[in-house]
Amino acid sequence: MSHIYFTISCLDLCPPEMKFICLTLLIICGITDSRSEQYEVMGPADTVFALAGEDVILPCSVKPSISVVDMRVEWFRSDLKNSVVHLYEDHDDRNAEQTESYRGRTKLNHEELQRGNASLKLSSVQISDEGRYKCFIQSKSWYDDATVDLSVEAVGRPPVITVDGFDDTGGLHLQCESEGWNPEPVIEWLNSEGVSLSSETAETSRNTDGFRVKHSITVYHSVGKIHCRVKLRHHILETLIIASNKKFNPWRTSIILISAVVLLTVIAGMLIAAFFKKHRKLGQLNNENGIIKQEHEQLLKEKGKIQEECVSLQDEIDKIQQDYDECNKRIMQEHDQHLQSLANTQSKKEDKK
Numbered sequence: 483m484s485h486i487y488f489t490i491s492c493l494d495l496c497p498p499e500m501k502f503i504c505l506t507l508l509i510i511c512g513i514t515d516s517r518s519e520q521y522e523v524m525g526p527a528d529t530v531f532a533l534a535g536e537d538v539i540l541p542c543s544v545k546p547s548i549s550v551v552d553m554r555v556e557w558f559r560s561d562l563k564n565s566v567v568h569l570y571e572d573h574d575d576r577n578a579e580q581t582e583s584y585r586g587r588t589k590l591n592h593e594e595l596q597r598g599n600a601s602l603k604l605s606s607v608q609i610s611d612e613g614r615y616k617c618f619i620q621s622k623s624w625y626d627d628a629t630v631d632l633s634v635e636a637v638g639r640p641p642v643i644t645v646d647g648f649d650d651t652g653g654l655h656l657q658c659e660s661e662g663w664n665p666e667p668v669i670e671w672l673n674s675e676g677v678s679l680s681s682e683t684a685e686t687s688r689n690t691d692g693f694r695v696k697h698s699i700t701v702y703h704s705v706g707k708i709h710c711r712v713k714l715r716h717h718i719l720e721t722l723i724i725a726s727n728k729k730f731n732p733w734r735t736s737i738i739l740i741s742a743v744v745l746l747t748v749i750a751g752m753l754i755a756a757f758f759k760k761h762r763k764l765g766q767l768n769n770e771n772g773i774i775k776q777e778h779e780q781l782l783k784e785k786g787k788i789q790e791e792c793v794s795l796q797d798e799i800d801k802i803q804q805d806y807d808e809c810n811k812r813i814m815q816e817h818d819q820h821l822q823s824l825a826n827t828q829s830k831k832e833d834k835k
């Protein structure tokens with residue numbers, strides 16, 4: 483196939499009148515020339531399996547095993563718009579155009595290229611790596627490619643069981659969910675005897691993180707242990723829930739609910755009463771405060787009056803004090819005079835003697 487393309491493109495360079503001769507010549511010399519460089523690109527017979535997070539080798543080689551060191555080796559995703567996974571050209575890796583998600587995770591062994599082995603090593607495999615790859619090997623005069631299918635297996639997170647409520651007939655709603663799987667796992671409910679119980683609803687969704695599965699079930703007259711098991715080939719993850727073997731009593735639930743409502747009402751009533759009581763007390767206190775203020779003003783007035791009276795009394799006291807001082811002075815003077823006269827009479831008496 484590739485050889486005919488090569489020939490036809492060369493034919494365009496021929497002058498039109500010589501096309502037939504040219505064609506014959508080219509076919510003859512092309513066949514003899516490319517015989518020496520003819521090869522077949524071989525991929526694996528089966529799908530390659532890889533575990534997410536591990537490394538994988540995508541096999542690809544030429545037959546016969548001639549060196550491909552001087553050739554162009556291109557790995558691309560034929561299922562993803564031929565996006566470039568790895569490119570080897572002009573004796574080196576040329577990964578400027580490489581798809582972002584493969585950056586730093588691809589490796590071509592250059593020594594193996596000499597033996598015609600163009601296998602690609604892909605590190606820490608992701609779920610998004612799953613798909614169809616092409617290994618394309620082109621020499622100056624020949625090309626061929628091989629297809630490699632990669633399947634990625636991812637073990638998800640352990641399932642989580644959620645109790646989703648009770649219904650009127652005493653059934654217990656359970657939900658089991660697990661994510662991060664690839665491909666889609668099998669999920670099932672089992673009772674304590676290991677008997678499979680059929681799920682009521684089943685949901686599956688897929689994103690870049692793999693498959694997410696969610697199943698629900700309703701159990702009646704509980705049966706002790708209920709298991710939720712998620713299985714992918716030989717990987718099994720399981721979670722169990724233990725339900726009490728008492729019958730679910732809807733009455734008990736309603737009694738609990740009613741008591742809760744009654745209790746809440748009582749508490750609310752108490753709070754309201756306390757609020758009003760406080761409010762009333764506050765009013766009273768405000769009233770009392772007014773009265774006390776009035777009394778305080780009256781007392782202030784009276785204090786003023788008393789102060790005035792006090793001042794006038796002080797005046798009177800001063801006057802009295804003055805009177806008293808004058809009186810005292812007079813008495814002292816009289817007293818002195820009296821003493822003098824007494825002394826005079828005494829000295830006269832002694833003179834007589």
Ligand SMILES: *[C@@H]1O[C@H](CO)[C@@H](O)[C@H](O)[C@H]1NC(C)=O
Binds near residue numbers: 594599600602603
């Ligand atoms: C090809 O090369 C890879 C390493 O890139 C190696 O693992 C593999 O064994 C080689 N295949 C053969 C057939 O030698």
